[in-house]
Amino acid sequence: MRKIKEFIIEKLILFCGLASIFFVVLIFLFLLKEGLSVLKTVGIGSFLFGKNWYPISDPAQLGILPLILGSLLVTLGAALISIPIGIACAVYIAEVAPLKMKEALKAGIELLAAIPSVVLGFIGMVTLVPWVKHLFHLPTGLTAFSGSVMLAFMAMPTIVSIAEDALYSVPKSYREGALALGATHWQTIYRVLLPAASSGIVAAVMLGIGRVIGETMAVMMITGNAAVLPKSILEPVRTLTATIAAEMGEAVVGSEHYFALFAIGIVLFVISFLINLTADLFLHRNQ
Amino acid sequence: MVTFDIQKLSVWLGSTQALKNISMQVQAHEILTIIGPSNSGKTTFLRMLNRLNELGPRFRREGALLFDGTDIAALDAQIVRKKIGMVFALPLPLPLSIFDNVAYGARMHGVRNQKQLRAIVERSLQEAYLWDEVKDRLDTSAFKLSGGQQQRLCIARTLAVEPEVILFDEPCSGLDPISTAKVEDAMVKLKQRYTIVLVTNNVKQAARVGDRTAFFLSGELIELDKTDKMFTAPQYRRTEDYIRGKFG
Numbered sequence: 001m002r003k004i005k006e007f008i009i010e011k012l013i014l015f016c017g018l019a020s021i022f023f024v025v026l027i028f029l030f031l032l033k034e035g036l037s038v039l040k041t042v043g044i045g046s047f048l049f050g051k052n053w054y055p056i057s058d059p060a061q062l063g064i065l066p067l068i069l070g071s072l073l074v075t076l077g078a079a080l081i082s083i084p085i086g087i088a089c090a091v092y093i094a095e096v097a098p099l100k101m102k103e104a105l106k107a108g109i110e111l112l113a114a115i116p117s118v119v120l121g122f123i124g125m126v127t128l129v130p131w132v133k134h135l136f137h138l139p140t141g142l143t144a145f146s147g148s149v150m151l152a153f154m155a156m157p158t159i160v161s162i163a164e165d166a167l168y169s170v171p172k173s174y175r176e177g178a179l180a181l182g183a184t185h186w187q188t189i190y191r192v193l194l195p196a197a198s199s200g201i202v203a204a205v206m207l208g209i210g211r212v213i214g215e216t217m218a219v220m221m222i223t224g225n226a227a228v229l230p231k232s233i234l235e236p237v238r239t240l241t242a243t244i245a246a247e248m249g250e251a252v253v254g255s256e257h258y259f260a261l262f263a264i265g266i267v268l269f270v271i272s273f274l275i276n277l278t279a280d281l282f283l284h285r286n287q
Numbered sequence: 288m289v290t291f292d293i294q295k296l297s298v299w300l301g302s303t304q305a306l307k308n309i310s311m312q313v314q315a316h317e318i319l320t321i322i323g324p325s326n327s328g329k330t331t332f333l334r335m336l337n338r339l340n341e342l343g344p345r346f347r348r349e350g351a352l353l354f355d356g357t358d359i360a361a362l363d364a365q366i367v368r369k370k371i372g373m374v375f376a377l378p379l380p381l382p383l384s385i386f387d388n389v390a391y392g393a394r395m396h397g398v399r400n401q402k403q404l405r406a407i408v409e410r411s412l413q414e415a416y417l418w419d420e421v422k423d424r425l426d427t428s429a430f431k432l433s434g435g436q437q438q439r440l441c442i443a444r445t446l447a448v449e450p451e452v453i454l455f456d457e458p459c460s461g462l463d464p465i466s467t468a469k470v471e472d473a474m475v476k477l478k479q480r481y482t483i484v485l486v487t488n489n490v491k492q493a494a495r496v497g498d499r500t501a502f503f504l505s506g507e508l509i510e511l512d513k514t515d516k517m518f519t520a521p522q523y524r525r526t527e528d529y530i531r532g533k534f535g
Contacts, residue, residue, distance in 0.1 A: 176339055176342075177375060177381075180368055180375075181444070181448055182396065187395055196382075
């Protein structure tokens with residue numbers, strides 16, 4: 001009787017485990033099925049590197065280079081802002097802050113993570129966008145830069161909490177070993193703790209970036225959505241995600257445009273997969 | 288000459304009193320061994336000497352702890368810890384080469400000249416009796432060394448910052464008898480140049496290397512005497528019982 005129970009439970013758990021893989025495979029196959037057909041008509045080169053995205057002109061021009069560059073530009077900007085601040089914040093929480101400050105900061109970071117992205121986008125639209133417009137004397141404040149700043153806020157909680165965990169998991173003996181050699185607090189952090197926690201910190205950064213590149217709502221609201229090749233970070237851009245979200249509703253089912261949006265989904269899938277894979281490699285590097 | 292002069296030292300870690308009214312001295316160029324069962328306060332005492340205890344929360348101390356005549360709290364913590372090196376229970380090589388492990392502290396204290404670094408590394412490894420075993424493979428990872436070699440590497444790393452005192456916190460607890468003997472050899476030879484305080488759970492080790500031995504029990508200093516005398520004619524019954532292995 002007990003054996004049967006064990007057997008059933010084991011199989012049940014196995015089924016749950018396999019289910020998640022099964023769904024991922026299904027989603028991927030579906031994306032491939034819907035998306036690959038566009039590559040046959042357009043060709044992978046002119047799809048990925050085409051400079052014009054005019055999906056409803058006749059004939060449709062389906063080059064997603066402006067969208068890829070838009071996504072990369074926004075992500076890069078967000079990374080440049082959120083990585084230094086996020087890591088510094090994690091170091092402060094894990095190593096420097098007194099207990100009460102630590103708790104207050106951790107609660108704050110959790111709250112930041114809890115803000116829905118549409119709310120952040122909304123706040124960005126009414127506060128950040130006009131500010132960017134005035135500061136840089138631009139015709140519009142809806143730019144890649146505005147998107148970067150807002151997305152940096154979204155990446156920050158991920159980066160801070162995972163990097164902080166990585167710093168906590170550095171053995172106490174490393175810290176004492178460095179201090180016992182006469183290192184200052186900063187020398188201990190910089191020369192012992194950060195290198196020892198580096199794999200976890202890189203993983204934190206990658207996961208933060210993964211969050212940014214997949215983000216849709218906020219970027220759609222504040223980056224201006226102009227599908228043109230960006231010349232600087234102070235110009236409107238359109239990201240891969242925003243394109244899908246904005247156009248899926250109006251694309252005719254079964255049209256070239258419709259399939260092209262699925263192909264964009266594949267591109268996004270591949271990018272996020274690569275980012276997560278990198279994060280994983282770093283997380284498990286030492287094991 | 289007196290290196291440490293401790294008067295009526297009491298220490299609290301949180302709500303527990305770890306050390307109770309300790310008064311003793313550590314002489315220069317001696318090996319003072321500290322024995323006692325676990326929770327007797329011997330490691331806490333050792334960590335008082337290089338101010339590691341104060342890193343924990345809710346640390347409080349009373350009494351005086353003079354190092355070369357100055358209270359240790361009045362000195363800069365980094366300077367205290369540079370002058371008073373520490374070797375921990377478990378060998379703790381950093382994920383670097385043998386050379387970089389030893390050069391680590393020196394680099395941190397501002398030595399940049401490569402020639403000077405080489406000299407420091409060679410001297411330190413020789414003093415730790417490791418040089419002959421590793422001189423041909425200084426560039427290999429420190430993790431490739433055996434446990435005993437790693438512990439001597441940690442001793443060399445401590446020596447490289449030119450301390451005056453070396454604190455050993457059960458340095459042989461994870462080592463086999465042969466490695467233990469090598470570490471003990473190194474300690475005995477080191478006392479010509481350094482003052483050594485050794486905390487050990489191994490009573491026989493205290494008898495082998497100590498000039499004087501202190502017996503701690505429940506945070507109190509029960510007895511402190513020349514090692515020979517302590518192990519032949521201890522003053523107190525409790526000391527005798529512990530040394531003979533009746534409790535501990």
